[in-house]
Amino acid sequence: MGMETTAKKTNFIWDFIQQDLESGRYQSVHTRFPPEPNGYLHIGHCKALVTNFATAEHFGGLTNLRFDDTNPAKEETEFVDGIMEDIRWLGFDWKGGLFFASEYYPKCYEIAVDWIERGLAYVDELSAEEVRTYRGTLTAPGKNSPWRDRPVEESLRLFEEMKAGKHPEGSLILRMKIDMASPNMNMRDPAMYRILFKEHHRTGKTWCIYPMYDYAHPIGDALEGISHSLCSLEYEDHRPLYDWVVNHAQNMLPSAPRQIEFSRLNLTRTIMSKRYLRMLVEGGYVSGWDDPRMPTLCALRRRGYTPAAIRDFIDRIGVAKADSEVDLALLEHCVREDLGETVPRAMAVLKPLKVVLTNWPEDFRDELPMENHPAHPEMGGHTSVMTKELYIEQEDFMEVPARKYFRLFIGGEVRLKSAYIIKADSCDQDENGNVTCVYCTVDMDSRNGSEGAKRKVKGTLHWVSAAENLPVEARLYEPLLMEENAEVEQEDAEDASAPAASQKKDFLKRLNPESLEVCHGYMEKSLGDAKPGDTYQFLRMGYFCKDPDSTAQLAVFNRVVGLKDSFKKAVKA
RNA sequence: UGGGGUAUCGCCAAGCGGUAAGGCACGGGACUUUGACUCCCGCAUUCGUAGGUUCAAAUCCUGCUACCCCAGCCA
Numbered sequence: 001m002g003m004e005t006t007a008k009k010t011n012f013i014w015d016f017i018q019q020d021l022e023s024g025r026y027q028s029v030h031t032r033f034p035p036e037p038n039g040y041l042h043i044g045h046c047k048a049l050v051t052n053f054a055t056a057e058h059f060g061g062l063t064n065l066r067f068d069d070t071n072p073a074k075e076e077t078e079f080v081d082g083i084m085e086d087i088r089w090l091g092f093d094w095k096g097g098l099f100f101a102s103e104y105y106p107k108c109y110e111i112a113v114d115w116i117e118r119g120l121a122y123v124d125e126l127s128a129e130e131v132r133t134y135r136g137t138l139t140a141p142g143k144n145s146p147w148r149d150r151p152v153e154e155s156l157r158l159f160e161e162m163k164a165g166k167h168p169e170g171s172l173i174l175r176m177k178i179d180m181a182s183p184n185m186n187m188r189d190p191a192m193y194r195i196l197f198k199e200h201h202r203t204g205k206t207w208c209i210y211p212m213y214d215y216a217h218p219i220g221d222a223l224e225g226i227s228h229s230l231c232s233l234e235y236e237d238h239r240p241l242y243d244w245v246v247n248h249a250q251n252m253l254p255s256a257p258r259q260i261e262f263s264r265l266n267l268t269r270t271i272m273s274k275r276y277l278r279m280l281v282e283g284g285y286v287s288g289w290d291d292p293r294m295p296t297l298c299a300l301r302r303r304g305y306t307p308a309a310i311r312d313f314i315d316r317i318g319v320a321k322a323d324s325e326v327d328l329a330l331l332e333h334c335v336r337e338d339l340g341e342t343v344p345r346a347m348a349v350l351k352p353l354k355v356v357l358t359n360w361p362e363d364f365r366d367e368l369p370m371e372n373h374p375a376h377p378e379m380g381g382h383t384s385v386m387t388k389e390l391y392i393e394q395e396d397f398m399e400v401p402a403r404k405y406f407r408l409f410i411g412g413e414v415r416l417k418s419a420y421i422i423k424a425d426s427c428d429q430d431e432n433g434n435v436t437c438v439y440c441t442v443d444m445d446s447r448n449g450s451e452g453a454k455r456k457v458k459g460t461l462h463w464v465s466a467a468e469n470l471p472v473e474a475r476l477y478e479p480l481l482m483e484e485n486a487e488v489e490q491e492d493a494e495d496a497s498a499p500a501a502s503q504k505k506d507f508l509k510r511l512n513p514e515s516l517e518v519c520h521g522y523m524e525k526s527l528g529d530a531k532p533g534d535t536y537q538f539l540r541m542g543y544f545c546k547d548p549d550s551t552a553q554l555a556v557f558n559r560v561v562g563l564k565d566s567f568k569k570a571v572k573a
Numbered sequence: 574u575g576g577g578g579u580a581u582c583g584c585c586a587a588g589c590g591g592u593a594a595g596g597c598a599c600g601g602g603a604c605u606u607u608g609a610c611u612c613c614c615g616c617a618u619u620c621g622u623a624g625g626u627u628c629a630a631a632u633c634c635u636g637c638u639a640c641c642c643c644a645g646c647c648a
Binding site: 009010011015034035036038068070071073074124127128131132135136137138139140141142169170172173175182183184185186188191193194195196210212213214217233234235236237238239240261263268316317318320321322323324325326327329330332333334336340341345374375404406407415416417418419421448453457458459460461462537539540541542563564565566567568569570 | 574575576577578579580583584585586587589595596597598599605606607608609610611640641642643644645646647648
């Protein structure tokens, strides 16, 4: 048996579609990505985004971008602009077209009138509370509204009056006439239209009645010729309603789309609910929607995540129907893999410790060449200047070495990257016992590239000249949420009786107080012409992306992600 | 207690009656002027559970259990 040369990657959705194509139910594939413009896109949305775009692409079809703007109370133009920018940034193009659900208001109205005439819809005068009561419960059937069987002419007249603004908000709704006893709550005469005297970001004051999602969505899909409407699992219960709408409006619609649901993305230690993200922004817990700790795309972009990394991540997690929570480590792996290959290396010391090279000639400066990428000579190089005084990382020196420590310590030797081998002789300490300066002797014969450099030295450190450097502010990020089941003992004691569910929801208690650490250090001068958005690997420290907060005097860098660190792990154990 | 879903390694996830892919994480080793990268090696006799059918079951049947979603004039 021959092994297949290319592993065919598919998923249950593609399998369904393949069947649909083979059976002739559909001739081609057309999908849509339908965000509501009431907030910014986050990493969770990317799964739906990529799934819709990649599916169409796989079958040679197109994808539409459609803003689901049927609730003027929550939607703004700011968000439609932001969403389009984010999608473009990710590299997707809505070749199928750009649409707004609000474009279909006239058609929706037309169908609604048709349904009233055909006895499929009626105007209800029950209050919101009464509607809820009449709907019944999960286990008890609902009962018909007293207005359910009112004359067609009456509903017609009332619906026109609703549209004409003659009735106040909440006084009337238009409902589908399906089945108040259905075990599926969605089928108990769902609302089609409600009265809302809100200005819409696109239609202005043209309308004061707005269609509900369950009514407008299938119509929008059908009008756009969508073949497969891919959405998340919570709409599974809505599928019978989706089909009901399509079937009963068939005479006025060009096609009948198929809805397929998949599970949404959850990430460990990450808040994915729009509502909670809003609380973080409005509560001042973060600096804004693009605070680099946020899971929004604008924040990930600012932090230094790349479209390639995000798409690779979505690709790797797969598409299925089981509830899941993906380990953040996978996302981090994806950025490291991308950045590691594409980004230049440079040196920056984030928590500086002064080093004096006692035997270094007083005013001698040595320009040392350094490659931009060890595996890609074509990426060129730059020079780093070595002087008598320099900085190394505080954690790279210990007066007496711990076990397995092969950085600098008194009596120990270490190599300075691309430079010389040095040996620590003594150090100064302040009144608290903190080391303030290390005195070293240089092996002047060990300059990088020379014969004397060909010695085995266990540790290699990054460094920056104390005389020739640029100041840098480095912002180090950790997840916004602490690990599950981590240090909440105090609260736990108080809330011992609280239901687990509510504790889980109380994400504020899980907020990580150390999600942001700001360091002030020094970087080599070659980094001086970095522009906001440029990313480097700061040797041994991680990947850093220059932030727009930077000024002419101070460069600000966001840590995208650290390097893998087997030393830290070994020490912890 | 009604309806709709889901259960395969720590986390994702293939598998579609023929004897458990892959990735991440993790552990070990080699290499190393980044304790990074790269490269080897290891990592489910077992598929929520109990039965049944079969020469053969993660895959078929039956019962049970756990978890998720639904009672917006939100999407």
